[in-house]
Amino acid sequence: MAVNGSGRTQSSPPPEGIYVPVATFFAAEGSSNYNKTSPPLDLETQTRHSLFLVEGGIKGLVILGSTGEAIFLKPRERNELISSQRKALDDAGYKDRPIIAGTATQNIDETLEMIKESKEAGAEYAMVLSPGYFASSTSQTGIQKWFEAVADEAVLPVLIYHYPGVTNNLYIAPSTFEKLAAHPNIVGTKLSHGIIDDQTLIAASPRIDHEKFYVFTGLGQNLLPVLAIGGVAAIDGLAGVFPRLVVRLFNMFNETLSKGLTKKDISEMRDLQFSICEGEKLVARWGVVGVKEACARVWGMGSRTGGRLPLAGGFEDGEAEWSKWSKTFDELKNIEEKFKKEGKEG
Structure with a gap:
């Protein structure tokens, strides 16, 4: 890491690649330690899923x-x-796979405390959700100063988490990202929205040093177009169910950069993106509830009802709702298993 002109050491972005915003697994209804108000963590399933x-x-x-x-x-x-x-990753020989810890608070001091505790627990990066409680009254200058105040004191490198869907539609303009990208401890962003022109204005901006500030899409359904405009990869929910499917598209794109792009490559990447988009419809509709439902039904991993209120219980009409998705997810499972047999990822 180099020393920035501000005097602070320039932090490095996380390694390029596909990341998963992992679901948190809780004890299922009917288990011996189940508590309907606050079911405990199911760390055994959590570790199985991580590996x-x-x-x-x-x-x-x-x-x-x-x-x-x-x-x-x-x-x-x-x-x-x-x-x-x-510990589970280290013990299994995956010390090189970083953990990015999320924060979702409005208070700067509380955010900094969470980042400090996350580092002590073993995280290498912090993904900081934008403060959206007063979204309608918050200026771009206020957003900039809030993130700079966090990044100035944070003991981990910071990624900006821009997700209007959970922050009262708080908007962060591309021009604000250009200013924040210059901070030596802000190393990237996860853009969880489909505004492709804004994504382009950030990922392709000549006013951002893209060696020091990485743009990740939070939507796997946008992976191929975002890679084409300068984004580095995705932090994607569907990859939590079908990791090889999303990794394969990422790898194919980067392989074509070195060997040269052919019409066959374009066709194969479009087919993969199409398959990903079909699966992402479940994630877009049901979020974490859909991810947990799919993990349980496709791989027998976790419980379909293992959440905390108000998300506990899974689909309201489980079998009827899953019947709308089962054909697509059976097809995606076949693709995933085919890729596993080929052994190119992992």
Whole structure:
């Protein structure tokens, strides 16, 4: 790391690759330690899922993001979750797979405390959700100063988490990203929206040093176009169910950059993107509830009803709802298993 002109050491972005915003697994209804108000963590399933992901080529884990139901966890549980998965990855020989810890608070001091505790628990990066409580009254200058205040004191490199869907539609303009990208401790962003022109204005901006600031799409359904405009990869929910599918598209795109692009390559990448888009419809409709439902039904991993209120219980009409998705997910499972047999990822 180099020393920036501000005097602060220039932080490095996380390694390029596909990351997963992992679901947090809780004890299922009917289990011996189940509590309907606050079911305990199911760390056994959590570890099984983490290893399933990295064995499928996932570069690292985002723990305690929106998919991780971070707002429902107590500080002790946050630290236990991070430390258990850091140990599980290290013990399995995956010390090179970073953990990015999410924060979702409005208060700067509380955000900094979470980042500090996350580092102590084993995280290497912090993904900081924008403060959206007063979204209608917040200026772009206010957003900039809030993130700069966090990044100035944060003990981990910061990625900006821009997700209007959970922040009262708070908008961060591309011009604001250009200013924030110059901060030596802000190393990238996860853009969880489909505004492709804004994504282009950030990922392709000549006023951003893209060696120091990485743009990740939060939507796997946008992966191929975002790679084409200068984004580095995705932090994607569907990859939590079918890691090899999403990793394969990422790898194919980067392989074509070195060997040269052919019409066959374009056709294969379009087919993969199409398959990903079909699966992402479930994630877009049901979020973490859909991810957990799919993990349980496709791989027997976790419980379809293992959440915390108000998300506990899974689909309201489970079998009828899953019947709308089962054909698509059976096809995606076949593709995933085919890629596993080929052994190119992992």
